[in-house]
Amino acid sequence: MPRFHLRFLGTFLLVGLLLLAPPPAGAIPSDCPEGMALVPGGSYRIGAGAQLPEEQPGRSLRISSFCLDRTEVSNDRFAAFVAATGYVTVAERPLSVDQFPELKASERAPGSLVFQPVGGSGPIEELSWWHWVPGADWRHPEGPGSDLAGRGQHPVVQVAYEDAEAFARWAGGSLPSEAQWEFAARGGLNNRIFAWGNTWNPRRANTWQGPFPSSNSTEDGYGGTAPVGSFPANGYGLFDMTGNVWEWTQDWYAVGHEPLADGSDPMVSSDAATGDPRDPGVAKHVIKGGSFLCSETYCSRYRPAAREAQSPDTGTSHIGFRLAAPIPAPAVTGTLATLTNALPVRG
Numbered sequence: 585m586p587r588f589h590l591r592f593l594g595t596f597l598l599v600g601l602l603l604l605a606p607p608p609a610g611a612i613p614s615d616c617p618e619g620m621a622l623v624p625g626g627s628y629r630i631g632a633g634a635q636l637p638e639e640q641p642g643r644s645l646r647i648s649s650f651c652l653d654r655t656e657v658s659n660d661r662f663a664a665f666v667a668a669t670g671y672v673t674v675a676e677r678p679l680s681v682d683q684f685p686e687l688k689a690s691e692r693a694p695g696s697l698v699f700q701p702v703g704g705s706g707p708i709e710e711l712s713w714w715h716w717v718p719g720a721d722w723r724h725p726e727g728p729g730s731d732l733a734g735r736g737q738h739p740v741v742q743v744a745y746e747d748a749e750a751f752a753r754w755a756g757g758s759l760p761s762e763a764q765w766e767f768a769a770r771g772g773l774n775n776r777i778f779a780w781g782n783t784w785n786p787r788r789a790n791t792w793q794g795p796f797p798s799s800n801s802t803e804d805g806y807g808g809t810a811p812v813g814s815f816p817a818n819g820y821g822l823f824d825m826t827g828n829v830w831e832w833t834q835d836w837y838a839v840g841h842e843p844l845a846d847g848s849d850p851m852v853s854s855d856a857a858t859g860d861p862r863d864p865g866v867a868k869h870v871i872k873g874g875s876f877l878c879s880e881t882y883c884s885r886y887r888p889a890a891r892e893a894q895s896p897d898t899g900t901s902h903i904g905f906r907l908a909a910p911i912p913a914p915a916v917t918g919t920l921a922t923l924t925n926a927l928p929v930r931g
């Protein structure tokens with residue numbers, strides 16, 4: 585074979601290997617997209633510090649490096665998406681006959697679930713603090729009488745799973761997996777109860793202070809959502825991984841971590857979903873991080889290990905999301921001429 589053919593063959597083989605191979609050890613990855621922080625890969629125990637049955641058993645997992653939004657997606661950012669695409673969220677659409685055949689036409693008006701405090705001295709029925717409010721949507725988080733005035737930098741709420749996915753397709757990125765989300769929330773402090781250590785501190789996050797669901801002293805300064813980034817960041821520079829609003833993840837919910845596959849970057853597949861025993865037959869996504877409604881007296885689900893299940897078609901006034909993205913590939917330095925000249929010449 586003529587000598588120059590071998591040189592070209594070698595060049596293409598080398599370039600191919602460079603494109604296929606992972607970055608060499610020690611290589612500095614490219615910067616994450618604007619607004620995102622690098623979550624450096626590593627091993628951790630999902631479910632560490634578990635307090636509730638659905639958070640157990642803990643499992644040792646390995647997570648590859650990835651990028652994650654520093655903050656929850658804000659109303660202003662979501663508004664830019666809607667302005668650019670004309671997207672209509674699930675809560676803004678009439679309820680379908682197929683999904684809710686039992687409803688009358690008058691009951692099909694668009695709406696969503698809104699939290700309302702429940703007081704009184706008698707027993708409080710579980711989840712009685714959630715009310716279906718016609719006209720509640722992301723622009724009117726508490727219903728028709730509410731708006732986003734002064735809340736441009738608050739996290740968007742009243743977004744269903746498919747709304748979050750639609751935003752992700754437009755913005756570039758994806759919802760994180762539960763394993764990614766929990767790893768990121770721990771900020772490099774593995775095996776701790778909270779994102780900053782083992783001692784609860786209400787001034788580190790937007791949660792609920794006082795007896796839930798009747799009385800919130802708002803010691804942390806906020807009775808509802810807070811502007812994103814109002815509380816200290818964790819070890820990875822991520823804000824509001826504790827409290828403010830729950831965040832959608834890609835994983836399908838099952839009680840416990842048993843369905844997680846071994847190995848790196850696990851995710852519960854749709855086939856593995858066993859669902860929420862409180863609501864049999866409804867496949868739900870895992871939400872993480874807790875919200876401004878989580879209290880020490882009720883569930884303390886603002887811990888990284890904590891998790892909840894949410895029906896994909898249902899937004900609420902305390903669920904939002906943030907996006908993950910792969911780390912941009914490092915640029916290949918040098919020129920083709922440099923690579924070619926570096927090759928040994930055979931023949």
Ligand SMILES: [Ca+2]
Binds near residue numbers: 790792793802805876
């Ligand atoms: Ca609060």
